Amino acid sequence: MLGRFVRYWAGYGARAKQNDADRLRVRKSIQQIQKQTVTTSLFQTSKMVGDPDMELCIDESLLQGCKFKITVEGNIASGKTTLLNCFKDKSYAEVLFEPIDKWQKVGGDNLLGRMYENKERWGLTFQSYVLLTMMELHHKEQHLPISVLERSAFSGRYCFLENLYRSHVLDDLEHSCYTRWFDWLMTTNPPQLDLIVYLQTSPEVCLQRLKERQRGEETGITLDYLQSLHDRHEEWLSNPDNHGWHSNKPVLILDGDKDCRNEACLFEKMCNKIVHKLLYPACFSPRSCPHNSLMNQTPPAGSGFPYKAKRNLRL
Incomplete structure (x- = not known):
């Protein structure tokens, strides 16, 4: 026994x-x-023979049940609006533009215009109001799989407010008041973002586009001002050591110097690349998403993978 x-x-x-x-x-x-x-x-490639850029094909069924939020960042006249208009034509995306109309109509006055006329007097007031309106956009109810924002509360803080401070337009007291208010908001009610897209555009190209579009409030913008804003964007988004400023959300850097008039499908390619970055972050630059790997990434529903997929992917 x-x-x-x-x-x-x-x-x-x-x-x-x-x-x-x-x-x-x-x-x-x-x-x-x-x-x-x-x-x-x-890595399905385009049928366009000789195209040096990889054309990524989008299967919209992969986005069913997903909820992604992204922000498009960049200098003034870097190409953000053109990219957002491309997303506006997509059935899977909703676009939230900067609320410029709100900035131009505050108590019957144009706060944006006043800021450009006298930054010392209106700089802090304007950036405080921008923070309010951007937080409203961040927390707006989402109805489609992808919500695309033009800029964010983060760029207001780390690019425009910081640029005013370093240009000695704001003093230490004003800077401290804003940053304490901002830090409290980021702790108690932080924006939910899955991806930051940075349109990296040279100041010279931005200035040329400014001259071409001729917006009233922008007539006094100089190359030096665009260069300083460019430096703030570079410091924030091109340096992975500073990505903790936005809680280490992934960053996708795109070339904003290219002219869509010379390349008709340029922004269509950018849209496709952004969507694939959302679905498969590990397949892009490891600098943008250092902690993701291909095997620990749960793909969205409908991908054909032999296990149950998560419906709401947060990076």
């Missing part, structure tokens, strides 16, 4: 080891299938 008992448990241990080995082989096979599926889906 004792011998039979010993033989049973010895056999049980061997069977358990065999089962573990079988499960490991199955897991590796599944991971290989997942990797091949992601690669095949992501």
Whole structure:
């Protein structure tokens, strides 16, 4: 009887080891299938022979049930509005533009115009109101899979407010008042973002576009002012060491110097690249998303992967 008992448990241990080995082989096979599926889906190339840029094809069914929020950042006249208008034509995206009309109609006066006329007097007032209106956009109810914001509360703080301070337009007291208010908001009611898209555009190109679009409040903007704003954006978004300023949300940097008049599908390609960055962040630059890997990424519903997918992906 004792011998039979010993033989049973010895056999049980061997069977358990065999089962573990079988499960490991199955897991590796599944991971290989997942990797091949992601690669095949992501790196489909365009039928346009000779196109140096990879054309990423979007399967809109992958976005069903997802809720992503992204912000498009960049200098004045960097190309943000053109990119957002491209998203505006997509059935899966809703676009929230900067509330310029609100800034131009505050108590019957044009606060934006006053700020450009006299930054020393109206700089802090304007940036405080910008923070309020941007937080309203950040927390606006979302109805479609992707919500695209033109700029964010973060750029107001780390680019425009900081630029006023470093230009000695704001003094230490004004800077401290704003930053304490901002830090409290980020702690108690932080914006939910999945991706920051940075249109990296040279100040010279921005100035040329400013001259072409001829907006009234922008007539006094100089190259030096655009250069200083460019430096603030670079300091914030091009330096991974400073991504903690926005809680280390992934950053996707796109070339904003290209002219869409010379490349008709330029912004369509940008839209596709942004959507793929949302769905498969590990397949892009590791600098933008250092903690994601292909195998720990849960793909969205409808991707064909052999396990249950999460409906709401937060990076």
